[in-house]
Amino acid sequence: MNTVTLANDSMTFPSSGTTTTSSVNKTDVDIHSVVEELKRAKQAVGKPFLDNPKFKTRDVNVYYNQTKQAIFNASLDIGRNEVIAMIGPSGCGKSTYLRCLNRMNDTIPGTKVTGDLLLDGEDIYAKDQDPVLLRARVGMVFQKPNPFPKSIYDNVAYGPRLHGLAVNRSELDDIVEQSLTKAGLFNEVKDRLNSPGTGLSGGQQQRLCIARAIAVSPEVILMDEPTSALDPIATATIEELIDELRSSFTICIVTHSMQQAARISQRTAYFHLGYVVEVNDTNTVFTNPGHRLTENYITGRFG
Amino acid sequence: MNTLPLLLVLLVLALFSFFLGRKRSLAVSKGNRGNYRAPNKLHSLPSYYGYSAMIYAVLPALIVLLLWSAISPVLIAKNVAASLPAEIHNAGATQVELTMNRVESMAHAGKIDPTADPIQQAAAQHYLSLAKNSQNIKTALVLLIALGGLYLGWKMISPQFRARNQVENVVKGLMILAASVAIVTTLGIILSVLFESIRFFQVVPVSEFLFGTHWSPQTAIRADQTGGSGSFGAVPLFAGTLLISVIALAIAVPLGLMAAIYLSEYAQPKVRAIAKPTLEILAGIPTVVYGFFAALTVAPFIRQLGEAIGLSVASESALAAGLVMGIMLIPFMSSLSDDVINAVPQSLRDGSYGMGATRSETIKQVIIPAALPGIVGAFLLAASRAIGETMVVVMAAGLSANLTANPLEAVTTVTVQIVTLLTGDQEFDSPKTLAAFALGLTLFVLTLILNIIALRIVRKYREQYD
Numbered sequence: 001m002n003t004v005t006l007a008n009d010s011m012t013f014p015s016s017g018t019t020t021t022s023s024v025n026k027t028d029v030d031i032h033s034v035v036e037e038l039k040r041a042k043q044a045v046g047k048p049f050l051d052n053p054k055f056k057t058r059d060v061n062v063y064y065n066q067t068k069q070a071i072f073n074a075s076l077d078i079g080r081n082e083v084i085a086m087i088g089p090s091g092c093g094k095s096t097y098l099r100c101l102n103r104m105n106d107t108i109p110g111t112k113v114t115g116d117l118l119l120d121g122e123d124i125y126a127k128d129q130d131p132v133l134l135r136a137r138v139g140m141v142f143q144k145p146n147p148f149p150k151s152i153y154d155n156v157a158y159g160p161r162l163h164g165l166a167v168n169r170s171e172l173d174d175i176v177e178q179s180l181t182k183a184g185l186f187n188e189v190k191d192r193l194n195s196p197g198t199g200l201s202g203g204q205q206q207r208l209c210i211a212r213a214i215a216v217s218p219e220v221i222l223m224d225e226p227t228s229a230l231d232p233i234a235t236a237t238i239e240e241l242i243d244e245l246r247s248s249f250t251i252c253i254v255t256h257s258m259q260q261a262a263r264i265s266q267r268t269a270y271f272h273l274g275y276v277v278e279v280n281d282t283n284t285v286f287t288n289p290g291h292r293l294t295e296n297y298i299t300g301r302f303g
Numbered sequence: 304m305n306t307l308p309l310l311l312v313l314l315v316l317a318l319f320s321f322f323l324g325r326k327r328s329l330a331v332s333k334g335n336r337g338n339y340r341a342p343n344k345l346h347s348l349p350s351y352y353g354y355s356a357m358i359y360a361v362l363p364a365l366i367v368l369l370l371w372s373a374i375s376p377v378l379i380a381k382n383v384a385a386s387l388p389a390e391i392h393n394a395g396a397t398q399v400e401l402t403m404n405r406v407e408s409m410a411h412a413g414k415i416d417p418t419a420d421p422i423q424q425a426a427a428q429h430y431l432s433l434a435k436n437s438q439n440i441k442t443a444l445v446l447l448i449a450l451g452g453l454y455l456g457w458k459m460i461s462p463q464f465r466a467r468n469q470v471e472n473v474v475k476g477l478m479i480l481a482a483s484v485a486i487v488t489t490l491g492i493i494l495s496v497l498f499e500s501i502r503f504f505q506v507v508p509v510s511e512f513l514f515g516t517h518w519s520p521q522t523a524i525r526a527d528q529t530g531g532s533g534s535f536g537a538v539p540l541f542a543g544t545l546l547i548s549v550i551a552l553a554i555a556v557p558l559g560l561m562a563a564i565y566l567s568e569y570a571q572p573k574v575r576a577i578a579k580p581t582l583e584i585l586a587g588i589p590t591v592v593y594g595f596f597a598a599l600t601v602a603p604f605i606r607q608l609g610e611a612i613g614l615s616v617a618s619e620s621a622l623a624a625g626l627v628m629g630i631m632l633i634p635f636m637s638s639l640s641d642d643v644i645n646a647v648p649q650s651l652r653d654g655s656y657g658m659g660a661t662r663s664e665t666i667k668q669v670i671i672p673a674a675l676p677g678i679v680g681a682f683l684l685a686a687s688r689a690i691g692e693t694m695v696v697v698m699a700a701g702l703s704a705n706l707t708a709n710p711l712e713a714v715t716t717v718t719v720q721i722v723t724l725l726t727g728d729q730e731f732d733s734p735k736t737l738a739a740f741a742l743g744l745t746l747f748v749l750t751l752i753l754n755i756i757a758l759r760i761v762r763k764y765r766e767q768y769d
Contacts, residue, residue: 107656109572136659146650149673158668159658209654216659 203234324356550625559636
C-alpha cells in the first residue's frame with residue numbers, strides 16, 4: 001500500500017479523520033472533483049512515452065454523436081513487439097481508444113476523432129489514408145468470438161482473399177495452415193477444415209478469430225476483452241498464445257481482469273472517466289502505482 | 304326458447320357462477336390466504352374457483368346445446384321425409400328432395416303458404432310441430448344441465464380442490480380446439496377439392512389434363528347447344544403461370560434485395576425512416592389497382608415501345624403483367640430481406656471490417672450468406688404470391704391460353720382460368736366447372752412441393768450457419 005499518497009490525501013482533507021484507515025478518498029466518490037483533477041494533470045503519470053514507438057498518439061479526443069466526449073487528451077505510446085494492457089472501470093474509454101487505433105470507430109455514425117495518431121510516424125487519420133488498408137495492418141479480435149458463418153478454412157482465408165495475398169490455392173493453403181498453427185488451433189481442426197467455424201467451442205472460436213486476424217500478417221493486433229466470454233482453461237490457452245504472438249506482432253489488449261493484465265502485458269495503461277491516468281511497466285503499475293486512482297482500482301477499492 | 308336467448312341465459316349464468324364459486328372458496332377457507340400450513344389454506348387463488356364453477360356450469364350445457372342444434376334439424380327432416388305419402392316416395396329420390404326443399408323453406412319462414420300443395424302444407428305443419436318440441440326439450444335439457452353443473456361445481460369447492468390445474472387443463476383444451484379448427488378446415492378444403500377433381504378426371508383423363516397442350520374449356524351445356532367439345536390440356540396455363548412468375552420474380556428479387564441492402568446497410572437513419580414506410584405502402588395497394596395500372600398504362604407503353612423498335616406486341620402481354628406483378632412484389636422481398644439482414648449480428652460486421660473488408664465486401668461475403676435462409680424464405684413467399692396472383696393477370700395478360708415462351712404475347716394463368724371457369728351462372732357438374740377444381744388441386748400440389756423444397760433449403764443452411 002502506498003502510504004505516501006494516503007498521507008497526502010489526508011492532509012488535503014483534514015476534516016475526514018478516517019482517511020488513513022479507509023483508503024477510498026472522498027474525492028474519488030465525487031466525480032466532479034476527480035474530473036477537475038484529471039483535467040489539470042496534462043499528462044499521464046508514469047512513462048507514457050517511448051523512443052521509436054509503433055503507435056504514437058497525442059491529445060486524442062473522441063466524441064460520440066458529435067457532442068458526448070468519450071476520450072480526453074489521451075497521449076501515450078505503444079512500443080514495438082510489446083503487449084500493452086488497457087485497464088480501467090467500465091465506461092472509462094479504453095475500448096473506444098483501442099477502436100481508434102484501426103479506425104473501427106469510423107463505422108459508428110457521428111463519431112469524431114481529433115489529435116495525432118501515428119503508426120510508424122504515419123498519420124492514420126490523414127485524408128489520403130484508406131481505413132480499409134489500415135485495418136489490414138492493424139487487426140482486431142473482439143470480445144465475443146465472431147467467426148463468420150463459413151467453414152474454418154474460409155474464415156481464415158477471408159482476409160488473404162480480400163487483400164490478394166495468395167496467388168494460388170496452395171499458397172492460400174499455406175497461409176491458412178500457418179495462421180491456424182500460430183493460433184494453436186491447427187492440430188485440433190486439421191481434419192475438419194471444411195466444417196463450419198461456428199461449430200467450434202467458444203475458446204476454439206476465439207483462437208479461430210485470432211488465426212483469422214493474423215492471416216493477413218498485420219503489424220498490430222488489437223484485442224478487446226478477448227477472453228471475457230471464455231472459461232478459465234480456454235483463457236489460459238489464449239493468454240499463452242498472446243505471449244507467443246508478441247515476437248511477431250504488437251498487441252494491445254483491453255481487459256477487465258487485472259490478473260490477466262499482470263500476467264501477459266509488459267506495459268499497462270490505466271484509464272479513468274475518459275482520461276489516461278497512468279502508463280508504466282506492468283510491474284510498476286501493479287506493485288508501485290504512481291496515481292491514487294490506479295492504486296484504488298488495482299487494489300479492488302472500486303471499479 | 305330460441306338458441307340466442309338461451310346463450311344469453313348461459314352467459315348470465317356463467318357470470319353468476321363465477322362470483323358464486325369465488326365467494327364459496329373464500330367461505331370454505333374462512334379467508335385464510337397466507338398460511339401454507341393451515342388445513343383450510345386454499346390450493347388456488349379464489350378466482351380460479353370462480354372459473355372452475357363457471358366451467359362446470361356452462362361447458363357441458365354449451366356442448367349439449369351445440370350438439371342438439373346440429374343434430375336435431377337432420378333428425379326432424381328425416382322424420383318428416385319418412386312421413387311423406389307413398390306416392391312421392393314412389394316418384395323417386397329427386398321428388399322427395401324437391402318436396403323436402405319446399406317444406407323446409409316454408410317451415411323456416413314460419414308460415415305456411417296456403418296456396419301450396421296440401422301434402423306439402425301438412426308436411427310443413429308436421430315439421431313445425433316437431434321443431435317446436437325439439438326446441439322445448441333442448442331448452443329444458445340445457446338449463447337442467449347448466450344448473451346441475453353449477454351445483455356440482457359449487458359442491459366440489461374445498462380448500463383441497465385443485466381448481467387452478469383444472470382451469471388450466473380446460474384452457475389447454477380450448478387451445479387444442481383452436482389449433483384443430485385450422486387443421487380440420489384445411490383438410491376439409493383439400494378433400495373437397497380432391498373429390499371434385501376425381502369427378503373431373505372421370506370425364507377427362509389425367510394424362511390429357513396434365514400433358515395436353517390445348518386449353519379450350521367451352522363445352523355445350525345442353526345437348527341442343529352448339530359449342531366446342533372442350534379440351535382440357537393444362538400445359539399452356541402452367542406455362543403462362545411460370546412465364547409471368549419468372550418475369551415478376553426476375554424484377555422483384557434483385558430490386559427488392561438491393562433495396563433491402565441499401566436500406567439496412569447504406570442508408571442514413573433519416574432516409575431509412577422515410578424510405579422504408581414508403582416502400583411498404585406499395586404492399587398496401589390493392590392488387591386490382593395494380594391490375595388497371597398494368598392494363599391501362601404499362602401494357603400500352605410496352606406495345607408502343609415494341610412498335611417503335613419493330614416488334615409486334617399483343618395489347619395484353621405477359622411482360623406487362625409480369626412487370627407490374629414484379630413491382631407489386633418488391634415490398635415483400637425488400638421488407639422481409641431487410642428484417643433478416645438487420646438480424647445479422649453487428650459482431651459479424653465488425654469482424655469483417657476489422658479484417659480490412661470494405662462495406663460491399665462485407666455485404667457480399669458475410670452478411671448475405673448469414674442472412675441467406677431468411678432471404679430464401681422471402682423469395683419463396685414472393686414466388687407463391689406470384690403463382691397465386693390473379694387480379695393483375697386477369698387485367699393485363701389476357702385470357703387466351705397460348706403455349707408460348709414469348710413474353711410479348713398474351714398468355715393466361717391457372718388462377719385466371721379458375722376465375723373465368725367459375726364466374727357467372729354455372730352448373731357444377733360439367734367438366735368445365737369441375738376443371739377449376741382440378742386446376743386448383745394441381746396448383747396446390749405445386750405450391751406444396753415448392754414449400755417443401757424451400758423448407759429443406761432453409762433447414763440445410765440453418766444447420767450450417769447457426
